[in-house]
Amino acid sequence: MDLSAIVSEIAEAMQSETDRGAVATYIPELGAVDPDQFGLAIWQPDGEVFAAGDADTPFSIQSISKVFTLTLAMREMGESLWHRVGIEPSGNPFNSIVQLEAEHGKPRNPLINAGAIIVADCLAAGRSAGEAQAAVTGFVQRAAGDASIAINPAVARSELLTGQRNRALAHFMSAEGNLRNPVEKVLEIYFAQCALSLTCRQLALAGRYLAMEGQVNDDVLTPPHRVRQILALMLTCGHYDGSGAFAYRVGIPGKSGVGGGILAIVPGRASIAVWSPGLGPNGNSLLGTRAMELLAARTGWSVFAP
Amino acid sequence: MDLSAIVSEIAEAMQSETDRGAVATYIPELGAVDPDQFGLAIWQPDGEVFAAGDADTPFSIQSISKVFTLTLAMREMGESLWHRVGIEPSGNPFNSIVQLEAEHGKPRNPLINAGAIIVADCLAAGRSAGEAQAAVTGFVQRAAGDASIAINPAVARSELLTGQRNRALAHFMSAEGNLRNPVEKVLEIYFAQCALSLTCRQLALAGRYLAMEGQVNDDVLTPPHRVRQILALMLTCGHYDGSGAFAYRVGIPGKSGVGGGILAIVPGRASIAVWSPGLGPNGNSLLGTRAMELLAARTGWSVFAP
Amino acid sequence: MDLSAIVSEIAEAMQSETDRGAVATYIPELGAVDPDQFGLAIWQPDGEVFAAGDADTPFSIQSISKVFTLTLAMREMGESLWHRVGIEPSGNPFNSIVQLEAEHGKPRNPLINAGAIIVADCLAAGRSAGEAQAAVTGFVQRAAGDASIAINPAVARSELLTGQRNRALAHFMSAEGNLRNPVEKVLEIYFAQCALSLTCRQLALAGRYLAMEGQVNDDVLTPPHRVRQILALMLTCGHYDGSGAFAYRVGIPGKSGVGGGILAIVPGRASIAVWSPGLGPNGNSLLGTRAMELLAARTGWSVFAP
């Protein structure tokens, strides 16, 4: 299998696509991103990275950060985390607030906004907002082996100003007693993690530990059974109400972000980062998803293959 | 790995469990089943079957039949099936009718009742109710290599008499134009498939094609890419609102039935049938689920392992 | 107050309206009705009837019949009726099946479809379907003092053939144990009552007892306190999810039907029937509602006036 050729082919095929979805516009920093961009990077256990397109352009990873904060929170809290957040797909186009009310302030899973806010609240225990942000950034830097990775402060600030819906979620969970820290402190951490800025190449490196049972070279970031659990959550909940379709069409655990990025993991084989800013109807990168379908078809990669 | 020992150990551990869940009671035939039973059978590609406990006692496979009818319908309709039923987890404790209304009569996936009724409606096209039942039974017999497998007519009749909620679902979908055949004809097929009676051993054999890319010996039951799609649906939707938890704790695609059975598939490695009649809060076999957790822990089997 | 002039004026004003709403089309008999028609009839306690427009053209009263069957059922069951149906507005654009599920098969009130099906089920106790239909027709004839009032059999048959959504509701309530008679028997009664065919003049006469504390001349159809309760239900629940707006803009208890009719009652003063086939977004007659607003403004009639 010539992965280098496959990667180039896919990037080329995506370049000529005309239906590229719609860029998120709820903050100016995301709305201003050029929709014609497409990047792809695949890291393999031998250390090689195959990249194509705009694989070295940084973008806002947004909800992909939920995978990293989840890893951290599971390390700190273990199974007790699930007293405060569920592990079931939300599976509902009428999304989160409805379910949050029906289930008394316990979000369905840690990969939707409400759940990730609870995870941020866990990371805020015994830490200032700044310390929690530093812990998250530090973890991503360590995973990627790249100390230059940083939060984009303009994006973080913009989110903090406009994130009324997330603020509503947080206040609602606070009313139900499921938020322990002050709402604004937690949101500061949450918005900061969403504003982490990485290139596809950096993101593929940051995902290595998920492809390698938790270990990068000699550094154990999390034990093997936790990695399996995180991958299970990514497969069932990683693409909002498009999670089933991604599992059906791609067959690889992934997590998307509203910035247009997707991190996908083939256990033991690859950590994949793809990025294209235009989104489809469920808020997942349109070309990113299509590229992942092509890649799965060309490589045969699937957790459902023998 | 001594699978024979593992299987015996698990059966023994389950025998001593005191919290066995509650047997389904909506029809007398299910309510009368002895809750103390537990069976486990694992088929492996070399043909060997490891079995323990009540692995040779027949039980009503109920919703597990949805996997077999789905296989048939995908073969006959291909991707056009998804115009009439979705591929997303239902993820909602307020279950199906609510979503059916919000989504105008299109069920969320083919492994919940409403979706399986649509699948039955597809199988009813160009067939009488009797012919459709014969097609389903024939497929399961062929998959298991066992012509003795049959529908329990008392169970089928009981369901037909009491299945008012499924009848409501069917009429609702009919009102929305998503059911093509008469409601009673479709329900006759649907209730018959649910009444298929198999032992764990038979069920593990019937699941072989899903572990072997669609092929049993020289018989191609469905192409490899369809198997991956079916396994994806089983992983994301196979345990109702406990699907996420099963993926998280077990990490293997499975489908449960209200009769207490679970069929689970490790691609390339094993077809597993487990049965214990008592159900947990989400309608999945309580000991069956626990046994699968133990099995996954002891064997290391997981689609999320390298 | 010159009611004769007011009635003529309103009919004239309505004739020139161009936005007339959309005629219901779910059965051919309703879809074929000429949308340009408008009728108005007002009965007053001195016996005089003021009528204008197409006040002598018969139309399908549909859900207005729910007021008459409710009167009958309350007479037979008293307060025990409320064990099986609620007395709260449904207040939900995602209408009835959702709430029916959330509230375990107990409809919100007797003036929505699900609730009226329960009322029909009550009338079916100890009666054949034919006897129940005769009881309903007989009651309306007696209330209107007109033995010529009858069910339109073509409409009843059409509803029976196409009413899959009501059938779904009935099966769902049957599954929850809230329907005592066979679904098809109850639906036969329900669809027959909906197919009652009256003119505005006949309907205004049929509503007299509600304006006169239950009594027409010397005939006591129901006691005074029941009339007040029925009027309260009409005011809070009589126009589906437009009930609040009707109370706000018109201020008079009313019940609408999908055939375009509205029966409205001013206690002690008037029984009003208005009809125009075109419906607004909530399924209430568009011009009928507008005419009622004009009438209330011109007469000062309102239950909220001193």
Add this chain to the structure above:
Amino acid sequence: MDLSAIVSEIAEAMQSETDRGAVATYIPELGAVDPDQFGLAIWQPDGEVFAAGDADTPFSIQSISKVFTLTLAMREMGESLWHRVGIEPSGNPFNSIVQLEAEHGKPRNPLINAGAIIVADCLAAGRSAGEAQAAVTGFVQRAAGDASIAINPAVARSELLTGQRNRALAHFMSAEGNLRNPVEKVLEIYFAQCALSLTCRQLALAGRYLAMEGQVNDDVLTPPHRVRQILALMLTCGHYDGSGAFAYRVGIPGKSGVGGGILAIVPGRASIAVWSPGLGPNGNSLLGTRAMELLAARTGWSVFAP
């Protein structure tokens, strides 16, 4: 009719009731109220007030204040208010956030919390929080003819500290663009109005304008047609998900508050204030509701009577 005797009798009957409901406990100031209290005051157009029980003990009027702020906002905005809030009963035990999401941040009516927050936002236009509070208090003082009426600052402060659920509602509506002023400014106004402290006697006087077509002596507080509209909203929406039952059993427009008070209006005849701190399942005063039923039965008062 000897109203003096009726009032005493009801107060006496209520005194001996043992099932008194549960006092609201979400803030300490409400939780500390003695549940054994009961007060009743009826004002009649001739100026006489009949009172009994604890009619001169001040209590927190809470949601009853929504009637007064609605009157003010309708005076300032007229029908344009309905672009931002609906006029339909919420009719949903799964209350407000669900509907708020389904209806994109537009509350169902101005008498539920979300709707009253929008009303407070309207009053905040061109006013500081302090000025808006002064406008509300001033209106109630003027309506009651009693300049001593004031906000209880301890209650207002407590609400501001604990009102996370209302804060969630406000942020959600802000996210949907339906809130114009800063969330905290609007909540300050809203919590202050809820903390208005009145006796039954004062409240009955404050409600006079609603019984008298908007006018108290020579002072026109609002035009007659607005009063009818406000009474319509009180009848259909004034008791949350118990509004239908109150209309059915009492038949008089009313508004309840979580402090245990109810203001009820018989057009042209009476302004009634009743208070007992214990609440029933829908959050309405248990004995207050029972007292209103007795009063309606004894006086024959009902908007549905001729």
